Amino acid sequence: MRHLISAADLTRDDAVLILDTAEEMARVADRPIKKLPTLRGRTVVNLFFEDSTRTRISFEAAEKRLSADVINFSAKGSSVSKGESLKDTAQTLEAMGVDAVVIRHGASGAPYRLATSGWIDAVVINAGDGTHQHPTQALLDAFTMRRRLVGRDAGLGQDLAGKRITIVGDVLHSRVARSNVDLLHTLGAEVTLVAPPTLVPVGVGTWPCEVSYDLDSTLPKSDAVMMLRVQRERMNAAFFPTEREYSRRYGLDGERMAKMPEHAVVMHPGPMVRGMEITAEVADSGRCTVVEQVANGVSIRMAVLYLLLGGNESAVSQTRTEES
Ligand code: CP
Numbered sequence: 281m282r283h284l285i286s287a288a289d290l291t292r293d294d295a296v297l298i299l300d301t302a303e304e305m306a307r308v309a310d311r312p313i314k315k316l317p318t319l320r321g322r323t324v325v326n327l328f329f330e331d332s333t334r335t336r337i338s339f340e341a342a343e344k345r346l347s348a349d350v351i352n353f354s355a356k357g358s359s360v361s362k363g364e365s366l367k368d369t370a371q372t373l374e375a376m377g378v379d380a381v382v383i384r385h386g387a388s389g390a391p392y393r394l395a396t397s398g399w400i401d402a403v404v405i406n407a408g409d410g411t412h413q414h415p416t417q418a419l420l421d422a423f424t425m426r427r428r429l430v431g432r433d434a435g436l437g438q439d440l441a442g443k444r445i446t447i448v449g450d451v452l453h454s455r456v457a458r459s460n461v462d463l464l465h466t467l468g469a470e471v472t473l474v475a476p477p478t479l480v481p482v483g484v485g486t487w488p489c490e491v492s493y494d495l496d497s498t499l500p501k502s503d504a505v506m507m508l509r510v511q512r513e514r515m516n517a518a519f520f521p522t523e524r525e526y527s528r529r530y531g532l533d534g535e536r537m538a539k540m541p542e543h544a545v546v547m548h549p550g551p552m553v554r555g556m557e558i559t560a561e562v563a564d565s566g567r568c569t570v571v572e573q574v575a576n577g578v579s580i581r582m583a584v585l586y587l588l589l590g591g592n593e594s595a596v597s598q599t600r601t602e603e604s
Pocket of ligand 1: 331332333334335336408417549550551
């Protein structure tokens with residue numbers, strides 16, 4: 281694999297290798313000096329055309345922990361506002377000696393175009409494109425589920441076979457939902473989407489998952505429940521019930537959370553809108569993995585960068601060399 285564009289491109293073995301490599305990378309984060317020399321002399325640009333808190337900072341932390349030189353580009357305040365195209369922006373950055381481009385873009389397909397157009401030679405990593413894909417989010421979510429539902433050590437080499445994952449909310453506009461459905465299916469999990477009928481994509485019947493409109497009956501059968509933000513910025517008001525109606529039918533509060541099996545976890549990719557899809561009581565409870573997901577995101581992004589750009593040594597041996 282030369283680029284990471286879509287979770288659908290990953291085989292089970294690819295995905296398990298990334299999850300296992302991320303476990304090795306997590307050991308680096310646990311140490312007083314959180315650095316590996318793996319990407320010394322390599323340059324990574326974080327090319328963000330859309331807002332981000334978690335993904336942008338997490339990639340930057342991962343790149344720095346692998347000793348890469350990091351360039352942060354935000355479309356706001358750049359020559360994009362003067363009409364410069366994606367092609368010219370990317371070629372301008374590559375002319376400065378970039379080895380990898382981490383791109384977030386509002387247009388679905390922009391990372392694919394960058395990777396396949398021949399405009400640049402750099403490795404391309406999709407950090408979220410439109411409503412299409414967010415593969416490193418799906419990987420960090422799978423990593424979090426594997427740790428919580430299988431175990432940190434017991435999970436090595438394992439997938440999520442037989443785990444029942446429920447994804448709730450604005451599926452229509454969610455690249456997180458699409459990426460998770462693809463990856464979780466590859467890893468053997470059973471996925472159920474729960475959403476208002478207006479927020480279910482046309483064509484969902486071809487996706488490898490079930491669809492339900494009844495959250496209450498789905499919760500007791502779930503090992504993990506992933507809540508999605510309603511992406512008001514991407515939708516027409518006609519698509520959306522009132523906030524109160526939405527929360528009543530599809531929001532997760534303490535009473536609903538009590539219907540989940542005791543071992544089950546609540547997930548959210550962030551940013552959360554407290555009081556809308558999730559109450560503060562649930563978001564702040566010990567069953568909610570939202571902060572853990574952010575921490576795991578750094579390990580996953582280190583693993584992806586390492587595997588796409590890394591050195592000849594295995595992550596395991598390099599981690600051990602650093603420790604000795
Ligand atoms: N989960 C996620 O992609 O968050 P950001 O938009 O803050 O990067």
